[in-house]
Amino acid sequence: MLNGEKNPSTTVDRAGAPCLSPVARARFEAVALPHLDSIYRMARALGSDAVEADDLVQETYARAYRGFGRFELREYGAKPWLLRILQNVFYTFKGRQRREPVLLEDVDFDHFVDELSWAEKIPISVGSLNWDHFDEELKSAVGRLQPEYRIALLLWSIEGLSYREIAELCECALGTVMSRLYRARRTVGRHLREYARERKLSTARFD
Amino acid sequence: MNCAEVARCVDALASEQHGGVDIPVVLEHLSGCSRCAGRLARLTSLREVLARVYGDARTPSHLRDRVQSLVEEQKGGVLDSREVS
Numbered sequence: 699m700l701n702g703e704k705n706p707s708t709t710v711d712r713a714g715a716p717c718l719s720p721v722a723r724a725r726f727e728a729v730a731l732p733h734l735d736s737i738y739r740m741a742r743a744l745g746s747d748a749v750e751a752d753d754l755v756q757e758t759y760a761r762a763y764r765g766f767g768r769f770e771l772r773e774y775g776a777k778p779w780l781l782r783i784l785q786n787v788f789y790t791f792k793g794r795q796r797r798e799p800v801l802l803e804d805v806d807f808d809h810f811v812d813e814l815s816w817a818e819k820i821p822i823s824v825g826s827l828n829w830d831h832f833d834e835e836l837k838s839a840v841g842r843l844q845p846e847y848r849i850a851l852l853l854w855s856i857e858g859l860s861y862r863e864i865a866e867l868c869e870c871a872l873g874t875v876m877s878r879l880y881r882a883r884r885t886v887g888r889h890l891r892e893y894a895r896e897r898k899l900s901t902a903r904f905d
Numbered sequence: 906m907n908c909a910e911v912a913r914c915v916d917a918l919a920s921e922q923h924g925g926v927d928i929p930v931v932l933e934h935l936s937g938c939s940r941c942a943g944r945l946a947r948l949t950s951l952r953e954v955l956a957r958v959y960g961d962a963r964t965p966s967h968l969r970d971r972v973q974s975l976v977e978e979q980k981g982g983v984l985d986s987r988e989v990s
Contacts, residue, residue: 727976734972738964752968759972833958840955855955861916876916883951 729776758784839889847882
């Protein structure tokens with residue numbers, strides 16, 4: 699199937715309702731199921747526990763299957779489409795609407811100058827760190843981020859999406875993505891700095 | 906190119922989004938500015954750490970089976986694209 703081409707999607711069942719054709723069903727399995735691990739990784743990072751992650755994944759694939767007739771394979775393939783559905787399922791589960799981008803959220807490039815000085819203070823010389831504990835602290839810090847910031851940070855780090863891909867997936871401006879990532883990184887950095895200080899890990903070089 | 910302009914480029918580089926970035930100019934700045942170079946290293950490091958912490962999650966077999974079953978069950982089901990946003 700060429701990029702941008704729609705699926706050979708629908709037939710009509712005995713009740714006259716549209717359903718996926720056998721070709722589209724096979725196509726769905728071919729393009730959607732290979733991304734199951736990626737979707738699960740994001741769901742695991744977004745969900746509060748393994749049970750919720752399972753539910754997020756199942757609902758994502760159920761919606762994806764039902765909507766596959768409208769799916770168009772674009773430049774980035776099926777994964778961004780599935781991630782977008784996952785994001786919407788996540789917001790549904792959390793009982794909130796996705797926040798529309800607001801002017802205040804658009805990036806002010808003074809932030810980046812600010813971040814330059816903030817970044818100097820991230821603890822890096824951590825000595826004999828308990829990495830398992832550190833990982834849990836990091837997850838905890840990410841888990842406390844606002845959903846919009848958390849999603850942007852996870853898409854950037856886990857899925858390796860570019861800012862433009864994140865903007866398209868989240869349906870917001872590029873500057874909004876940059877702003878969300880800036881805030882997410884700053885918040886996580888602050889949390890980890892406090893964590894390092896509490897454990898008297900070496901941060902002298904950065905203070 | 907000043908530090909603020911480079912900061913924007915560093916963000917793009919850390920995101921492997923090279924389009925529109927004048928890489929030679931940025932590299933020249935980074936070679937003479939430890940602060941900006943350090944920032945790029947930290948952004949890259951943060952991305953790698955987060956990828957490591959979350960990246961090893963693999964779909965458990967019970968969930969893989971359930972999704973596969975779900976697709977099987979939905980075969981022939983009603984297509985309702987209004988539910989997909």
